[in-house]
Amino acid sequence: MRIVGGHRFSGEIDVPGDKSESHRVVLISALADGISRISGLSNGDDVARTLASVEDLGVRTTIDVSGVTVAGGLRLPAQEVSVDLGNSGTGLRLMVGAVVGRGPGIVSFRGDESLSARPMDRVTLPLSQMGGGFQGVGDRQGLPLVVTAPSDITGISYDVPVPSAQVKSAILFAGLGANSATTVRESVDTRRATEELMADAGIAIAETRDETGARVVTVEPGIPAARDWQVGRDPSQAAFFLVAAALSPSGRVRIENLVRDPARWGFLDVIERSGARVVRSSNHRIVDVSHGTVLPFTTDGAEIVGLDEVPILTVWAVMASGTSTFTNVGELRHKEVDRLAACADMARKFGAIATIDGDNLQIEGIGGPTNQQPTIKWRHDHRMVMASAIAGALGAGCELEHPEAVNSSFPSFYDVLDSLR
Ligand code: S3P
16 A cells, blocks of 8 residues: 655544453453443454454354443353454453453463464463463463463462553453452553453452552452443554644644543653643543644653554654654563564664664654655554554655554554545
């Protein structure tokens, strides 16, 4: 697909439902004690896989114009079941946690080439301490991964060694089915969607800070209450167009109905202090960004919670005049592709100088739109493809070999792009 350059970014847009909330709401509804109705669910392939997987495990779901209905009560079937999570790391890790506490039973997990190579030992290690059995490929427990859920699992107290909401959440989901409380400690804050949504479903879940400032979350075993859910729009998808608006001469983009979690807005703070004009409602549900200046920035991985916006911030760094730095972003190596290498590669393809030094990434920008017209080959990474498309659209265009990669999270990405002028 050819992305045409010289694009302007002005208008009001809508983006899909938040992917993080969508996976969690589907799983909480599948575990719940009755029928839940969900509106605003992400329409991407990742969340569709989570829905299909709970169906494969015997949970009835229906989709109509008003949303999705999930008839809860998930218990593992007597026979071994195989489920396919496609490209979705979040769906996979959360589901592995959820099924471990719903035994006895055996579930075998599959996925695409990218997902199969992602490390699952970060979740199988704590979940085996709770009593789960795991047989994956290689020493990092790649897919296919066979999970044996016993009839009873035990709550644990676990220090998550890497900043990861997926790992924290996998343990908390397992904790719902344990025979005692489960505590997770994280030294770097990650997104709080699991904690908030479980509390909304009546689960006893509490958060404190220990003496080092680390967040400590404790969940009691329990069955979530069925309810109606409304999922807000996804800030990490909004980011592509909000950043593009700030980079585009006379650009301005407005989005409404975004999720509330303040941890998701680090990228907006970064561009605001680097020259973007940002107006946001106090609860962040409405954001309006317009063009100002484009200065280089320095940010740390802890500010971009989850790191999902690093690819689009890399586009900012490419177009700024001067050196931008991301520190402590080594976790990017474990995303859909090695995104640390991919971001450096993308920056170079669009004409900037990029250097990786340990877990840090430094980009010397070109001070304006790029005149390169690269061919973009990532096949399994929606965010690299969307960031590249924005860089090309702001510059001299680019060629996408796998435009369909956006379907994981944002099937209407090109329509939204076309709608802005
Ligand atoms: C997510 C957590 C993050 C993020 C992903 C969504 C979640 O991954 O990159 O897109 O919903 O829990 P990590 O847990 O690997 O940081």
